[in-house]
Structures are given as C-alpha cells and as structure tokens.
Amino acid sequence: MNYAFGYGIAALMTASVAYAGDVTPQKVAFLDGAVSSSLTGVTGDAANGRKVFANRKQGNCLACHMNADQSEQSFHGEVGPPLDGVGDRWSDAELRGIVANAKMMFDGTIMPAFYVDAGYTRPLKKFEGKSILSAQQVEDVVAYLMTLKEE
Incomplete structure (x- = not known):
C-alpha cells in the first residue's frame, strides 16, 4: 500500500468529518438571541x-x-458600543449569537448578520448564498471577544 496515499485519504476523511460537524446558517439554534453550542x-x-x-x-x-486591544489599527468606529471588557459583560453563547446574527438579540440593530446566507441581497454575484464569516471564523471571533476583559 502506498502510505502517502493512505495518509492523504485519512486527512481527507478527517477534514470531511470536521466540515460535516459545522452547523449551517439555517440550522443555528437561537434562544433569547444566544447560541449555546459551538x-x-x-x-x-x-x-x-x-x-x-x-x-x-x-x-x-x-x-x-472601538477596541483598545487593537490600538495599532486606525479608524475605530463609534456607531456600535466599545468592546473593551465585552468578555465580562456577555457569555460566549450570547457573543456567538450576536456575531452570528445580532438581529436575534437586538431588535432593530444595524449590526450585520455575519452567519446568514439567505434572505438578503448581496451586491456581487460571487457572494450570493454565502455568509460573511464561516462557522469557524464566528467561533474564532467569539474566542477573541472572550479575551477582552475589564482591567
């Protein structure tokens, strides 16, 4: 047996299993705006x-x-609330819900839904049917936001 081929098959199967575990945007379960599961x-x-x-x-x-943790970046906005200490104010489930689709938590918010792939018009055809962020990127942003604690 060609071991390189065998390892390639194993890697492909592992990647497929990981991808199969992602919750699709249509299947995200919100409870009072929060999403309890990864x-x-x-x-x-x-x-x-x-x-x-x-x-x-x-x-x-x-x-x-605005986010003081990223002071090296220019042009912080002032439309949304400052995110300093957000990891102390919200749980990971609440932050996951806000990042995935803030409209489920805050009625009338202008914050975009980052994990929705239908129900809106995308200006470029190449983005139709796609969410702004992937499931993993949502989880990564939530993990980052949880590090933003009050000093």
Whole structure:
C-alpha cells in the first residue's frame, strides 16, 4: 500500500468529518438571541479571531466598534458600543449569537448578520448564498471577544 496515499485519504476523511460537524446558517439554534453550542464543535482560536475582527474584508468590526486591544489599527468606529471588557459583560453563547446574527438579540440593530446566507441581497454575484464569516471564523471571533476583559 502506498502510505502517502493512505495518509492523504485519512486527512481527507478527517477534514470531511470536521466540515460535516459545522452547523449551517439555517440550522443555528437561537434562544433569547444566544447560541449555546459551538457552530463547529471545537473551541475558537482567539489569535485568528483577532485577525478576523480587524480584517476589513471579513469581520470589519472596527468599522463600528472601538477596541483598545487593537490600538495599532486606525479608524475605530463609534456607531456600535466599545468592546473593551465585552468578555465580562456577555457569555460566549450570547457573543456567538450576536456575531452570528445580532438581529436575534437586538431588535432593530444595524449590526450585520455575519452567519446568514439567505434572505438578503448581496451586491456581487460571487457572494450570493454565502455568509460573511464561516462557522469557524464566528467561533474564532467569539474566542477573541472572550479575551477582552475589564482591567
């Protein structure tokens, strides 16, 4: 047996199992705006979440929120509440719900739903039927937000 081929098959099967575990945007279970279970079945990566948070083509959270932890970034927004200490104010389930679809927690909010793939018009065809963030990116941002504690 070709061991490289066998390892490749094993890696593919592992990746498929991990992907199969992701909760699709239509299946996210909200309870009072919160999402108690991980969308991926694994804990998010806070370091990657910090990058997604600041990335202008992904989370772009700084467009609306001030965050002292990312003082090296320019142009923090003032539309949304400051996120300093947010990890003390909200649980991971509440933050997951807010990041996935804040409209389920805050009636009338202008915050975009980052894990919704239908029910809105996307300006570019290549984005139709796709969520802004993947399930893993939502988990990563939640893990990062949980690190933002009061001093």
